[in-house]
Amino acid sequence: MSEEDREVRERARRFVDEELIPLEVETELSGGRLSEDVREKHHRMAMDLGLWAMNMPKELGGGGFPMFRQVLVSEQIGRVTNGLGWCIHTPPAWAPEVVTKEQLERWIVPTIRGERQECYAITEEGAGSDVDAIEATVRRDGDGYVLNGRKWHVTSFSTADYVFFQGKVAEGPNAGSHAMLFVDTDTPGLRVVREPAYTHTLVDTHSELAFEDVRVPAANLIGQEGDGLGFVYAWFRYERLMIAARCCGAAERLVDEATAFAQERVQFGRPIIENQAIAHMLADSLTELWAARLMTYELAKNIDRGVDLKVQHAQCSMVKLYASEMANRVADRAVQIFGGRGYMRENVAERFWRELRVERIWEGTSEIQRNIVADQLAKRGTRTLTG
Numbered sequence: 164m165s166e167e168d169r170e171v172r173e174r175a176r177r178f179v180d181e182e183l184i185p186l187e188v189e190t191e192l193s194g195g196r197l198s199e200d201v202r203e204k205h206h207r208m209a210m211d212l213g214l215w216a217m218n219m220p221k222e223l224g225g226g227g228f229p230m231f232r233q234v235l236v237s238e239q240i241g242r243v244t245n246g247l248g249w250c251i252h253t254p255p256a257w258a259p260e261v262v263t264k265e266q267l268e269r270w271i272v273p274t275i276r277g278e279r280q281e282c283y284a285i286t287e288e289g290a291g292s293d294v295d296a297i298e299a300t301v302r303r304d305g306d307g308y309v310l311n312g313r314k315w316h317v318t319s320f321s322t323a324d325y326v327f328f329q330g331k332v333a334e335g336p337n338a339g340s341h342a343m344l345f346v347d348t349d350t351p352g353l354r355v356v357r358e359p360a361y362t363h364t365l366v367d368t369h370s371e372l373a374f375e376d377v378r379v380p381a382a383n384l385i386g387q388e389g390d391g392l393g394f395v396y397a398w399f400r401y402e403r404l405m406i407a408a409r410c411c412g413a414a415e416r417l418v419d420e421a422t423a424f425a426q427e428r429v430q431f432g433r434p435i436i437e438n439q440a441i442a443h444m445l446a447d448s449l450t451e452l453w454a455a456r457l458m459t460y461e462l463a464k465n466i467d468r469g470v471d472l473k474v475q476h477a478q479c480s481m482v483k484l485y486a487s488e489m490a491n492r493v494a495d496r497a498v499q500i501f502g503g504r505g506y507m508r509e510n511v512a513e514r515f516w517r518e519l520r521v522e523r524i525w526e527g528t529s530e531i532q533r534n535i536v537a538d539q540l541a542k543r544g545t546r547t548l549t550g
């Protein structure tokens with residue numbers, strides 16, 4: 164870790180400790196609502212601290228952080244509950260290389276400046292793990308495209324002003340292939356069907372959306388017809404690594420908080436940490452956290468070293484699988500150590516215990532990560548994937 168890495172990590176840590184963690188309970192108890200003033204303040208601070216768009220190229224106004232440094236920041240974001248850390252936004256890093264100059268200026272650069280925000284509409288009722296089963300359609304019509312389909316779980320639609328829409332080309336030589344397009348949220352024909360309640364308490368919603376004859380110019384197509392799935396995979400790889408980093412941060416916070424509690428909570432005349440049953444839960448949690456952190460750091464450095472993309476793909480699945488399962492085990496133990504207090508919403512262990520559950524589901528479930536890892540193992544062997 165270089166001096167600059169350390170400095171950036173501490174900058175992010177201070178922001179999380181001093182500004183975000185103190186708001187957790189209030190956010191939880193108000194159903195995830197935060198005043199516009201507070202949201203705006205966090206947004207400004209993330210920008211002033213140089214953490215907003217840390218993943219985007221410097222020449223476009225981003226932070227230009229290497230992957231390792233991004234992981235260090237994401238770990239800190241993971242230490243806070245209720246999605247409060249999401250104010251440190253990372254726009255789509257895969258985009259600058261594939262979008263047109265006009266798309267760059269209209270959507271990507273304003274996102275880096277913090278003036279616009281994106282969300283992804285890929286999942287459908289019949290297409291979750293099996294992304295290729297999507298039925299949304301992209302039909303060429305004159306100088307534009309007409310989009311139709313229903314999308315589920317669209318995270319942050321409530322705060323976004325444009326959507327990455329994924330559909331299948333309806334006609335022509337590329338029929339049946341995937342296409343991805345920019346769609347502004349105020350485009351006629353796009354509407355919210357419902358905003359269901361989820362297990363966690365976040366500011367951001369996960370909307371169900373209907374696209375009904377949504378007409379966009381052909382210039383909104385990203386790359387070529389047929390390129391769409393490649394962009395989704397690039398997004399998945401990045402998010403899987405960042406999920407691993409956030410899970411390490413969450414586990415660190417949980418181990419710290421549960422250890423402090425176990426040292427001060429006295430039952431039967433002595434601190435509960437003096438019971439081996441409690442001490443061993445902490446020891447297992449710390450050990451698993453260290454393993455996950457080493458994997459996460461090593462993969463980030465591999466990416467900075469330019470390791471083969473297929474190897475990256477498998478390693479992103481491995482860290483996401485291991486770190487998300489690890490963090491859930493740690494959260495469950497932390498609830499147990501806090502006892503009845505661990506079941507109260509004002510307790511950090513209770514909130515993480517609910518919130519971390521989704522890390523085993525989104526961006527590919529644990530089962531799908533195992534399928535990817537096993538497939539790559541058969542193709543490439545142990546040495547390539549773990550050497």
Ligand SMILES: Cc1cc2nc3c(=O)[nH]c(=O)nc-3n(C[C@H](O)[C@H](O)[C@H](O)COP(=O)(O)OP(=O)(O)OC[C@H]3O[C@@H](n4cnc5c(N)ncnc54)[C@H](O)[C@@H]3O)c2cc1C
Pocket residue numbers: 282283284285286290291292293315316317318319361369521524525526527528529530531534
């Ligand atoms: C809070 C939240 C936010 C989300 N945000 C977004 C978003 O912003 N944009 C977006 O497009 N999507 C989003 N998603 C969708 C998410 O990516 C999917 O939920 C996830 O990929 C799983 O799909 P599914 O829910 O349809 O489950 P399914 O695919 O129906 O899977 C159900 C179960 O079957 C298992 N299973 C399926 N196939 C296999 C297999 N081949 N082998 C073994 N087991 C299998 C799964 O592991 C799972 O346990 C979000 C989901 C949630 C919960």
